[in-house]
Amino acid sequence: xxxxxxxxxxxxxxxxxxxxxxxxxxxxxxxxxxxxxxxxxxxxxxxxxxxxxxxxxxxxxxxxxxxxxxxxxxxxxxxxxxxxxxxxxxxxxxxxxxxxxxxxxxxxxxxxxxxxxxxxxxxxxxxxxxxxxxxxxxxxxxxxxxxxxxxxxxxxxxxxxxxxxxxxxxxxxxxxxxxxxxxxxxxxxxxxxxxxxxxxxxxxxxxxxxxxxxxxxxxxxxxxxxxxxxxxxxxxxxxxxxxxxxxxxxxxxxxxxxxxxxxxxxxxxxxxxxxxxxxxxxxxxxxxxxxxxxxxxxxxxxxxxxxxxxxxxxxxxxxxxxxxxxxxxxxxxxxxxxxxxxxxxxxxxxxxxxxxxxxxxxxxxxxxxxxxxxxxxxxxxxxxxxxxxxxxxxxxxxxxxxxxxxxxxxxxxxxxxxxxxxxxxxxxxxxxxxxxxxxxxxxxxxxxxxxxxxxxxxxxxxxxxxxxxxxxxxxxxxxxxxxxxxxxxxxxxxxxxxxxxxxxxxxxxxxxxxxxxxxxxxxxxxxxxxxxxxxxxxxxxxxxxxxxxxxxxxxxxxxxxxxxxxxx
Numbered sequence: 001x002x003x004x005x006x007x008x009x010x011x012x013x014x015x016x017x018x019x020x021x022x023x024x025x026x027x028x029x030x031x032x033x034x035x036x037x038x039x040x041x042x043x044x045x046x047x048x049x050x051x052x053x054x055x056x057x058x059x060x061x062x063x064x065x066x067x068x069x070x071x072x073x074x075x076x077x078x079x080x081x082x083x084x085x086x087x088x089x090x091x092x093x094x095x096x097x098x099x100x101x102x103x104x105x106x107x108x109x110x111x112x113x114x115x116x117x118x119x120x121x122x123x124x125x126x127x128x129x130x131x132x133x134x135x136x137x138x139x140x141x142x143x144x145x146x147x148x149x150x151x152x153x154x155x156x157x158x159x160x161x162x163x164x165x166x167x168x169x170x171x172x173x174x175x176x177x178x179x180x181x182x183x184x185x186x187x188x189x190x191x192x193x194x195x196x197x198x199x200x201x202x203x204x205x206x207x208x209x210x211x212x213x214x215x216x217x218x219x220x221x222x223x224x225x226x227x228x229x230x231x232x233x234x235x236x237x238x239x240x241x242x243x244x245x246x247x248x249x250x251x252x253x254x255x256x257x258x259x260x261x262x263x264x265x266x267x268x269x270x271x272x273x274x275x276x277x278x279x280x281x282x283x284x285x286x287x288x289x290x291x292x293x294x295x296x297x298x299x300x301x302x303x304x305x306x307x308x309x310x311x312x313x314x315x316x317x318x319x320x321x322x323x324x325x326x327x328x329x330x331x332x333x334x335x336x337x338x339x340x341x342x343x344x345x346x347x348x349x350x351x352x353x354x355x356x357x358x359x360x361x362x363x364x365x366x367x368x369x370x371x372x373x374x375x376x377x378x379x380x381x382x383x384x385x386x387x388x389x390x391x392x393x394x395x396x397x398x399x400x401x402x403x404x405x406x407x408x409x410x411x412x413x414x415x416x417x418x419x420x421x422x423x424x425x426x427x428x429x430x431x432x433x434x435x436x437x438x439x440x441x442x443x444x445x446x447x448x449x450x451x452x453x454x455x456x457x458x459x460x461x462x463x464x465x466x467x468x469x470x471x472x473x474x475x476x477x478x479x480x481x482x483x484x485x486x487x488x489x490x491x492x493x494x495x496x497x498x499x500x501x502x503x504x505x506x507x508x509x510x511x512x513x514x515x516x517x518x519x520x521x522x523x524x525x526x527x528x529x530x531x532x533x534x535x536x537x538x539x540x541x542x543x544x545x546x547x548x549x550x551x552x553x554x555x556x557x558x559x560x561x562x563x564x565x566x567x568x
Contacts, residue, residue: 001307004334008299011257011338012292015264022265023272023284029180030153030173031277041179048175059166062509065154066502068170069147073114076143081110083136084128093129094204100127108486113137115497116144116379118230118237118349118472119489121481125219125240130202137237138226142186145233145266146177148381151501152270153177155385156277158508159409162515167508181266182233182380189228189262197251199223223248231262234379236349236472244339244352245328256335256352260342267346267383274384278409282527287387290535294376295345298365303337305362311563326357337362344369347379349472356459356476360559363475364551367462370469372543373428373500379470385504387539389421392507394531394538398524407523410516417510420503427499428468429546431492435464436550438488448479454561455568458554463489468496 028035035041049056060068084100087093100106105121112119113136122128128137150173157167194200203220210216223239227249230237240246250256268288275284309322327336336353343350344366355363369376375386392406392413399406399413406413439445439460449456455477462475467489474480480489525531558568 004303004332004338007257007334008338011261014261015268016288018261018265019268019272019288022269024276026181026269026273027276029176030156030273035180037180037184045175045179048179049171052171054169054171054175056169056172059169061165062154062158062167062505062512065167065170066505069150069501069505070498072170072174073144073147076140077110077114080113080136080140081106083132084109087129087132090129090131092131092134092202094202095129097127097129100132102483104483104486105481108490111490111493112472113140113235113237114144115470115493116148116233116235116347116382117467117470117493117497118235119467119474119493120237120241120472121486123241124238125205125221130221133226133239134222138229141226141229141233141235141237142178142182143174145182145229145235145380146174147501148379149177149181149266149270150174150381151504152274152381152384155388155504155508156274158510158512159274159411160278161512162411164512165509167505167512182229185232185262185266186225186228189232189258190224192258193224193227193255196255197247198227198255199248200225219248227259228262230350231259231348232266232380234263234267234346234348234382236343236347236351238350244350245354250352253330253335256331256339259350259352260339263342263346263348263350264377266380267377270381270384271387280409280527283409286527286532287391287535289529289532290539291375291377291383291387293532293536294539295341298345298369298376299338299341301365302341302358302362303334305359305365306333306337308359310359312565312567323357323359323362326354328352340366341369343473344471345374345376345378347374347382347470347472349466351473354476355462355473360455360458360555360562363458363462364555364559366473367458367465367555368543368547368551370462370465370471371429371432371547372539373425374469374471375539382470382500386500387535389424389500389504390535390539390542391526392417392421393425393542394535395524395526397538398534402524404524407517408526410519411511411514412517417507420507420510424500424503425542427503428496431468431495431499432461432464432547433550435468435488435492436460439464439485442484444482444484448482448485450477450479451568453568454554454558457550458558461550461554464492467492470497 084106087099153173154167201220205220206218207215226239244250271287272284275281306323313322321333339352373386377383378386395408396406396413396418459475459478463478466473
């Protein structure tokens with residue numbers, strides 16, 4: 001246990017130590033200030049603008065920004081779909097893999113990678129060619145993460161600017177996100193992963209003879225290059241079906257630690273970037289503190305449950321940990337619990353253990369983090385604008401309590417902002433509950449549920465929480481490659497992504513038009529410990545009120561029945 005706690009503390013210290021300078025660098029990038037890499041990146045950036053016919057000096061209002069974002073993302077999904085259904089005719093396919101079929105699987109995958117969800121209803125090494133993995137999936141890993149970061153930057157501009165309708169240029173924000181942030185970090189991380197033993201080649205699959213004397217086919221491929229952006233972009237889609245539990249994707253304890261660190265790196269840096277761009281770094285520190293508080297509580301819940309283990313196994317007199325099923329022994333309870341908490345706190349979805357094998361309460365906390373909207377650091381960009389929705393609600397509640405118009409960094413939070421914030425929180429929640437309800441009350445939905453009782457309900461809830469929160473991890477135990485689940489989960493991903501982004505951009509446009517008010521004696525301080533506690537409490541209370549009944553019928557009931565000797 002001591003070792004696990006030291007790893008957790010080291011993780012937090014290194015995260016903050018790396019996120020602080022990265023946040024400062026990102027603030028300079030998106031503010032148009034000089035950076036040490038101007039000579040390297042500016043020529044490449046200008047080339048992109050010339051090829052795309054983009055005027056980098058032309059900014060837009062939130063409606064035009066939203067339209068450009070939607071057009072680009074829809075085009076990306078169409079491109080991914082076409083590449084999948086023409087796969088067998090394209091190069092870099094040494095195993096001669098067929099076109100991705102059926103059509104609804106290709107559609108689900110295209111929507112999944114476009115929305116930064118990376119839900120996988122297929123086995124990567126047996127379904128996708130190298131060409132599809134590189135040109136379709138890896139490219140979308142960059143572009144979907146860049147889209148989230150662009151929205152976060154647009155919201156920051158809306159908060160810090162005044163008396164204007166302009167919140168930026170989507171094409172510029174997206175291009176800068178890729179060239180100045182995602183691409184250099186991914187190249188560096190890819191090199192580190194290759195040095196640790198992660199595959200990076202275009203070789204045909206290799207057939208070997210095992211010690212038992214049977215033949216086994218080992219999948220090859222350009223893994224490290226996809227693994228890097230999979231983590232840094234909080235995407236999560238694995239090159240292999242086993243994802244980060246596969247030794248070719250995650251071979252050592254060091255790669256396991258670095259992959260967890262990379263998931264949180266940009267989300268944490270984005271919050272700190274906000275502090276710098278707002279002119280008050282303490283604003284960023286306060287939000288990061290609330291995120292760390294929530295993350296610590298969630299990790300403690302998962303780790304404690306997994307360490308306590310399965311009481312039925314303990315009754316058999318088994319020594320040692322009793323909940324190692326579905327976990328890599330090389331990562332153990334601590335490494336698996338921390339990874340599960342990190343990947344569901346962010347909208348990543350990469351896994352190094354089978355979440356379906358977690359104890360009932362051990363699986364509850366990762367599920368709850370997704371249900372809360374991935375605001376505990378969250379995805380690239382998405383974590384920032386997700387937590388800001390709760391910030392607006394928190395200051396609004398405080399304003400009602402003291403009888404004063406709510407304000408945040410000098411701008412009034414009024415009816416329009418509250419309506420948009422409420423919509424952005426309620427829409428994904430409704431998608432989760434309605435989608436799960438449709439699955440459990442229809443024959444076609446029930447046909448895919450492989451486990452009975454509350455565990456089966458947990459699997460369905462987890463799937464729709466993962467889709468609507470754009471996470472992409474799965475409980476498993478659910479046959480999802482069917483018309484019903486492929487299409488319904490695709491709809492959940494789309495609504496979960498753009499049902500939040502569009503209200504957030506509307507808030508950015510509304511806030512940008514406002515003037516700032518001077519700080520007065522009645523102004524609520526949003527940089528202190530009280531605000532951190534209140535913000536954390538609002539996040540938990542809203543999540544509890546929304547999802548407590550469904551969680552009580554799923555993982556909570558299963559845990560109680562487990563004590564009585566009933567398993568599913």
